[in-house]
Amino acid sequence: MGVVILKPITVENQEACLELTVREDQKRFVASNSDSLKKAMEEPSSKPHGIYAGDVMVGFTLFDLEPYPNDGFYWIVRFMIDERFQGKGYGRAALIEIINMLKLKQAPVKIRISHVPDNIVVNKLYKEIGFIETGEIIGGETVLDLIITA
Ligand SMILES: CC(C)(COP(=O)(O)OP(=O)(O)OC[C@H]1O[C@@H](n2cnc3c(N)ncnc32)[C@H](O)[C@@H]1OP(=O)(O)O)[C@@H](O)C(=O)NCCC(=O)NCCS
Numbered sequence: 001m002g003v004v005i006l007k008p009i010t011v012e013n014q015e016a017c018l019e020l021t022v023r024e025d026q027k028r029f030v031a032s033n034s035d036s037l038k039k040a041m042e043e044p045s046s047k048p049h050g051i052y053a054g055d056v057m058v059g060f061t062l063f064d065l066e067p068y069p070n071d072g073f074y075w076i077v078r079f080m081i082d083e084r085f086q087g088k089g090y091g092r093a094a095l096i097e098i099i100n101m102l103k104l105k106q107a108p109v110k111i112r113i114s115h116v117p118d119n120i121v122v123n124k125l126y127k128e129i130g131f132i133e134t135g136e137i138i139g140g141e142t143v144l145d146l147i148i149t150a
Pocket of ligand 1: 022026029030078079080081082085086087088089090091092093114115116119121122124125
């Protein structure tokens, strides 16, 4: 199982973040990191983080450190592992790390994530970690929630 740490994206590591990309056939599942960094500027509750294995940035995630004002959920807005580093356990470890960070917030902590409906790999991963499909489709994507009550 991969071990990762999350570090905020700053001017120092922004270039490394922009170099990360998924496989060609996965590009319809997640926006480019360049697009995600722009989105991060527009959404004050969402903070971009590099996913690190040791000193190497292997992936990227954008998630809320404050509940999204419209619905009270901490959204995991973007989540990707670079194609060179997939299948090594880093994706699973990063999600657990995000959840552990959010668990420190005041309960109940309502975490929400969504995916393109036919992204079978992440659907399985999210459910294994404890997310439950809500039955909602938002922005064309399947929605899953993880509610931590204490
Ligand atoms: C989804 C993603 C983040 C997973 O990251 P990862 O580091 O490759 O995942 P892990 O190595 O932690 O594996 C987690 C599970 O994913 C599945 N998985 C990973 N790679 C897979 C592959 N190539 N084929 C099938 N299943 C795969 C496995 O079920 C694995 O579980 P296991 O540990 O029981 O084998 C990564 O594949 C990715 O960036 N995909 C493209 C972008 C994307 O879909 N983002 C999600 C947007 S909502």
